Amino acid sequence: MAKAVRIHETGGPEVLRYENVDVGKPGPGQVRLRHEAVGLNFADTYFRSGLYPVPLPAGMGVEAAGVVEAVGEGVTNVAEGDRVTYTGFIDTLGAYSTERVIAAAPLIKLPAAISFETAAGMTMRGLTSAYLMRRIYPFKAGDTILLHAAAGGVGLIVSQWARLMGLTVIGTVSSDAKAAVALAHGCDHVIDYSREDVAKRVRELTDGVGVQVVFDSVGKSTFEGSLDSLKRRGLMVCVGTASGPIPPFNPQILAMKGSLFLTRPALADYIADPADKRELADELFGHIAAGRIEIEVNQRYALEDAGQAHRDLESRKTTGSSVFII
Structure with a gap:
């Protein structure tokens, strides 16, 4: 039988269960998919913990790559x-199945040039990086950004993409x-936030001006340190x-710190239109296939070891991307 990792209650990694599941046949607008690799994302821990509430029992994970084994009625965008x-x-x-x-x-x-493992390690992170680089702000060569978690999965892609665009990355x-x-992987400067004052160091590196954009994950x-790192009219x-979660705050603080802008984007809203998704995916896949952006898959797990994978992720032991190999 097929296997899946599911939860019947919310909580820590111990609530993840590796179970037999009955997959069945695809209905209208559906496909049956055989996974080759599955992505591990920090958002998965939010579903598991209940921060993102879903009806229980529930499956885990939102990203994977594999082969279409059967298609239901009306499916035209993919084939067996x-x-x-x-x-x-x-x-x-x-x-997680x-x-x-x-x-x-x-x-x-x-594309044939991109492996299942690479795809599972970068589809969410890569499309997130794509909209951050191409849709959020009108970047021009010479702009400076502050990138938190620069050694993480999104961070490594954003820093490489930013380098291609001529940006300075802190x-x-x-x-x-x-x-x-x-x-x-493209950072011009790094700040160890465990022992350095980030905003103070950013001001030193930018001659007191600050950065155009902060990407804060x-x-x-x-x-607060991110806001203090922005230049006047900068974007958080x-x-x-x-x-x-960020605590509630008075928006007046944005005016007091330089008429700042703030956004909390979600990938879903930037790929909701199929044409937008295709355009971002094509640009992303093109960079990866050409070797201009490298995807670091640094952790690999068996699906039954999902609990350990979540522990490693939450303890910040990981760098780059993590995947489950099926």
Whole structure:
């Protein structure tokens, strides 16, 4: 039988169960998909913990790559035998599985030059990086950004993409080892936030001006320092809450710190239009196939070891991308 990791209650990694599942046949607008590799994302821990509430029992994971084994009535975007990848949110929940039935709409055909493992390690991170680089702000060569978690999966892609665009990247990390990784992948400067004042160091590196944009995936513990790192009329992009949700605040603080802008974007809203998704995916896949952007898959797990994978992720032991090999 097919296998899947599911939860019957919310909580820590111990609630993840490796179970037999009956997949069945695809209905209208659906496909049956055999997974080859499944992505591990920090958002998965939010579903598991209950921060993102879903009806229980529930599958885990929103990103994977594999082969279409059967198609239901009305499916036109993919065919049996196609290599595909996907990412999403509630609509794709259940990726931690060997096989599944899934709506065909989220599926993206995968170029032959990109492996299943690479795809599972970068579809969410890569499309996130794509919209951050190409849709959030009108970057021009010479602009400077502050990138938190620069040695993480999104961080490594954003820093490489930013280098291609001629941007200066100041990355934050939590160790010397992660600093070396960030510098090797496009960061011009790194700040160890465990022992340095990020905003103060940013001001030193920018001659007191600050940066045009901050990409902050950490949240609660970095929010104030991120605002203090921006130049006048700079943009704060809240892309995650790894340290916890950002506490409520008075928007007047944005005026007091330089008429700042703030956005909390979600990938789903930037790939909701199929044409937008295709354009971003094509640019992303083109960079990867040409070797201009490298995807670092640094952790590999068996599906039954999902609990350990979540522990490693939450303890910040990982760098780059992590995948389950099916």
